[in-house]
Structures are given as C-alpha cells and as structure tokens.
Amino acid sequence: METHTYTIVVENTKEFEKWTVLIDDNVQTFYLKPKDATDHIGDILLGQVTNMVKGLQGVFIELGSPQKGFIHQKDLLYDVKMNPLQQGNIQKGQKMIVQVEKEAVRSKGPRLTQHIQIRGEHLIYLPYSHYIAVSHQLSIDQGEKLKSFLQDQCHAPEGVIIRTSAANIEKSDLICELETLKQRWIELTKTIDMDRLGAIHKKENQLLQDIISEHHISGIINLYTDHPQKISEAILPKVTIISRGKVGLEQRRIIDRAYATAINRKLVLHSGAVCIFDYTEALTIIDINSAGVSPKRNWEETAYAINLEAATEIVNQIKLRQIGGMILIDFIRLTNEDHKKKLLQYVKSCFQNDFMTTKVLGYSNLGLMELTRKKKRYGIQDAVIEKKH
Incomplete structure (x- = not known):
C-alpha cells in the first residue's frame, strides 16, 4: 500500500489563520480562516420556529443567539410527497433539532438543516434521512455493493453516506464504525434540554477534521504551528498528530512560492x-x-x-x-x-x-x-x- 508524508502548516497573519496542506512536500491547497471567523458548521442545536415565509420557501429559527437561522423547506424532515409549509407540518413555536450547514455571513444568519449528519472516518450517519448515498468517486460496482450491504444495517428512518475510503475497509470495520456513530447520536440526544435553545453539540477542531476528511489522510500528520493547538485525539481516529515548531527552510520556500502564485x-x-x-x-x-x-x-x-x-x-x-x-x-x-x-x-x-x-x-x-x-x-x-x- 502506497504511503505518503502528510504535513499541515498553521501560521497567523494579520488577517488570517493560514493553513497549508502538503502531501509528500507538494502543496495541495491553502485555507485562509479569518481571525474573526465563527466556526459553527456541523454544530447541532435546539431551535424554535419563529415564522414561516412561503415566499422564501422556508422558516426562520430562533437559536438562543442574536441571529436567527434559516431552513429551506427541502432541508425540513417530512414526507417527500408533501409540502411541509402548505400541509401544516410546521407550526410557529415548534422546537426542532437542527444542524448548521452554512455559516452566518454579516447580517445573514446561518443556514440550517434537519438532516443531521454524524461524521465518521468512512461513513456519515444520517439519523432521520431515509436514504443511502455513495461517493461519486467510487465505481458503480463498488458503490452498489457497499450500498446493498449498508442498507441492511440501517433501519428507517436511518440513512448513511458512504465515503470514498470505505471501499478499502473490511465490512466488519464498517459495521463497527456505523454502530459507534449511532451510539454517538444516542448519547447526544440524551443531553437535550427542551427548555434551553442553542448548542447541543459543538464540534472541535472542525477545520482540521475537514482537511483530514477531504484529503483522505491517515497515519501520521506533521503539524507545524506558530501557536499552540488543542488537538483532541479522540475525534481523529487512525491519525497521529505530531506537533512541531517552525517549518524547515526548504518547505518554507515551497509554501511561499506556491502561495505567491496562488494569490x-x-x-x-x-x-x-x-x-x-x-x-x-x-x-x-x-x-x-x-x-x-x-x-x-x-x-x-x-x-x-x-x-x-x-x-x-x-x-x-x-x-x-x-x-x-x-x-x-x-x-x-x-x-x-x-x-x-x-x-x-x-x-x-x-x-x-x-x-x-x-x-x-x-x-x-x-x-x-x-x-x-x-x-x-x-x-x-x-x-x-x-x-x-
């Protein structure tokens, strides 16, 4: 099996926290996270419907913070044959569990969904979504086999998204991961206080998790940073973080050259x-x-x-x-x-x-x-x- 050297360099500039991802000393991409960025994508919250706007085909949700969130009708849980806004499925004052899908931007509140996702290394568990989906990067044959297998492991209204990396994993390990994700969701639901709007589950190290997931990183990551990082090993299975100080001179040249071109x-x-x-x-x-x-x-x-x-x-x-x-x-x-x-x-x-x-x-x-x-x-x-x- 081919092995790679994974490096992530985190640096503070005046405006951004700059993340550089390298695989085998080749720069893959840059992430420029603004210093004032709110990192809420993936957060799970308890919200309350404040008003329904048929013209916008959605509802506004009070989240216990100054900004209200918005959820489009396609992101509401309901029978696919019914329009929830017209059929009276959604009522003002109704409470619902939602997940942040898109960050708030200036005066515009966060975009929400009721289709909760609990992310794992090879699978994404969907407690309420009624479907099995497969990564587009898998072949049709691979996708159909995995879909058929995991369909038997889900019970309505559960669903799952099968990630590309699942193709190389033993079925027993996939079952184990799915059960772990299900249990994680059950534990989260036990913490819900129906009298208190706001966060039920706040994700840690979200950008780092996204990078690991998007680039299919496993094994050892060399993390260079000019400020201390709080890394929770528990949320990064099969990844070992080795925190280091400043990046070496040769890698510094590689990063600076790529960044100068990219901006x-x-x-x-x-x-x-x-x-x-x-x-x-x-x-x-x-x-x-x-x-x-x-x-x-x-x-x-x-x-x-x-x-x-x-x-x-x-x-x-x-x-x-x-x-x-x-x-x-x-x-x-x-x-x-x-x-x-x-x-x-x-x-x-x-x-x-x-x-x-x-x-x-x-x-x-x-x-x-x-x-x-x-x-x-x-x-x-x-x-x-x-x-x-």
Missing part, C-alpha cells in the same frame, strides 16, 4: 501566455491571454499547445485557491473540432484526483468551457471576494 490575479505561463483569474459572487472567470506569444508554427497548433499548458496550471490553481461554484474558462479559440474534444478530455483527466467533487460540463454556446466544483469555505477565492465588501 496573484495573473499567472504567466512558460509559453508567455497569461491566465487571468477573476472572482465574483456568482462565478469565477478564467481568461487565457496569448498577446505575448509568437507562434513558431501554424496558429491552430500553437493555440492548442498553449491551451494544454494553461489547462494544467489552471487545474492546479483551482485546487490551490479552493475555487468552487461555477467556473468558466475562456481558452484560446480553436477551430479544429478534434483539438477541442481532446482539450475537454484533458481537463477532465486533470481533475480525476481532485479532493473535491468537480464536473467538467463542456463548452457553452459562446465557446467557454463550463465547470462546477463543490464550494468550500476559507479558500483564497473567498478571501478575495470578502475583501471587496
């Missing part, structure tokens, strides 16, 4: 072409400018070669910068249909080992390549957009 709007390629990254709230636009290139052969071949070079760097930067949501890439225009197909396939192949779910959709009517990528918080993209406000 720059423009990226100059070896060919002389330039990739320009522009972020908006709605989408990210990446443009390839070939003004500085002198073609050595016919322009179609030159454009195709530049596009392949740009694709490699763009995919790497999307991962480093944590770019998510809708992405449009304006490659240099190609007239050869075979070149266009090969470029599309090449971009898809570059994303095969992406730690986030990415879909390369094809070309738009205007010739732009369209992608969607699962959005995560604390990326460089988020930091740039936040600065605009």
Whole structure:
C-alpha cells in the first residue's frame, strides 16, 4: 500500500489563520480562516420556529443567539410527497433539532438543516434521512455493493453516506464504525434540554477534521504551528498528530512560492501566455491571454499547445485557491473540432484526483468551457471576494 508524508502548516497573519496542506512536500491547497471567523458548521442545536415565509420557501429559527437561522423547506424532515409549509407540518413555536450547514455571513444568519449528519472516518450517519448515498468517486460496482450491504444495517428512518475510503475497509470495520456513530447520536440526544435553545453539540477542531476528511489522510500528520493547538485525539481516529515548531527552510520556500502564485490575479505561463483569474459572487472567470506569444508554427497548433499548458496550471490553481461554484474558462479559440474534444478530455483527466467533487460540463454556446466544483469555505477565492465588501 502506497504511503505518503502528510504535513499541515498553521501560521497567523494579520488577517488570517493560514493553513497549508502538503502531501509528500507538494502543496495541495491553502485555507485562509479569518481571525474573526465563527466556526459553527456541523454544530447541532435546539431551535424554535419563529415564522414561516412561503415566499422564501422556508422558516426562520430562533437559536438562543442574536441571529436567527434559516431552513429551506427541502432541508425540513417530512414526507417527500408533501409540502411541509402548505400541509401544516410546521407550526410557529415548534422546537426542532437542527444542524448548521452554512455559516452566518454579516447580517445573514446561518443556514440550517434537519438532516443531521454524524461524521465518521468512512461513513456519515444520517439519523432521520431515509436514504443511502455513495461517493461519486467510487465505481458503480463498488458503490452498489457497499450500498446493498449498508442498507441492511440501517433501519428507517436511518440513512448513511458512504465515503470514498470505505471501499478499502473490511465490512466488519464498517459495521463497527456505523454502530459507534449511532451510539454517538444516542448519547447526544440524551443531553437535550427542551427548555434551553442553542448548542447541543459543538464540534472541535472542525477545520482540521475537514482537511483530514477531504484529503483522505491517515497515519501520521506533521503539524507545524506558530501557536499552540488543542488537538483532541479522540475525534481523529487512525491519525497521529505530531506537533512541531517552525517549518524547515526548504518547505518554507515551497509554501511561499506556491502561495505567491496562488494569490496573484495573473499567472504567466512558460509559453508567455497569461491566465487571468477573476472572482465574483456568482462565478469565477478564467481568461487565457496569448498577446505575448509568437507562434513558431501554424496558429491552430500553437493555440492548442498553449491551451494544454494553461489547462494544467489552471487545474492546479483551482485546487490551490479552493475555487468552487461555477467556473468558466475562456481558452484560446480553436477551430479544429478534434483539438477541442481532446482539450475537454484533458481537463477532465486533470481533475480525476481532485479532493473535491468537480464536473467538467463542456463548452457553452459562446465557446467557454463550463465547470462546477463543490464550494468550500476559507479558500483564497473567498478571501478575495470578502475583501471587496
């Protein structure tokens, strides 16, 4: 079995807590956590319905804090054939257990869900969600076998999400993990005080857990930090944290070089072409400018070669910068249909080992390549957009 060296470097800057993830001394991505960030995603709370807004298709929830949360009707527990807001399933003053799905942003309260998730290393237990889901990174055959097996271990209304790493785990170990997650949920429900709104369960070391989960890290992590970290070993199964001081000189150079490139709007390629990254709230636009290139052969071949070079760097930067949501890439225009197909396939192949779910959709009517990528918080993209406000 292939082994890797995992390194996480945590540093404090004036604005951020900067986390760098390296695997075998290659920088995978950066997380820029604002100093004033509230880390509540995954928290489980007791809330109370204050008002229902049919126009917004959801309800506002009092959480015992100044900001109310919002829960869309698709995230409410109800019979799938019924609309809970129209059928009277939800009443003002009703109390419900909810989980934070999205952080509060400025004056906007947190986004909530009733579909509680209890996360494990290979499985995510769903106490009330009635379904079995499988990671998109598993083959259809692997997914169906695991789905069939775990279906027998769940009883309505339970469900489970099967993570990619589950494919390499013994069935007995999966059963053991699922039972542990079920027990964790039972213990949580015993602590609920129906007279007290607010947190039932607050997650610790959430960003570290997310990093370990997203990058499928197991074994030993070398954690370099310029300030003490409180790490709870109990919540990090099969991972050993070795806390160290300052990172070595060579790794320092590797990190600084990657970071300097990742925060720059423009990226100059070896060919002389330039990739320009522009972020908006709605989408990210990446443009390839070939003004500085002198073609050595016919322009179609030159454009195709530049596009392949740009694709490699763009995919790497999307991962480093944590770019998510809708992405449009304006490659240099190609007239050869075979070149266009090969470029599309090449971009898809570059994303095969992406730690986030990415879909390369094809070309738009205007010739732009369209992608969607699962959005995560604390990326460089988020930091740039936040600065605009």
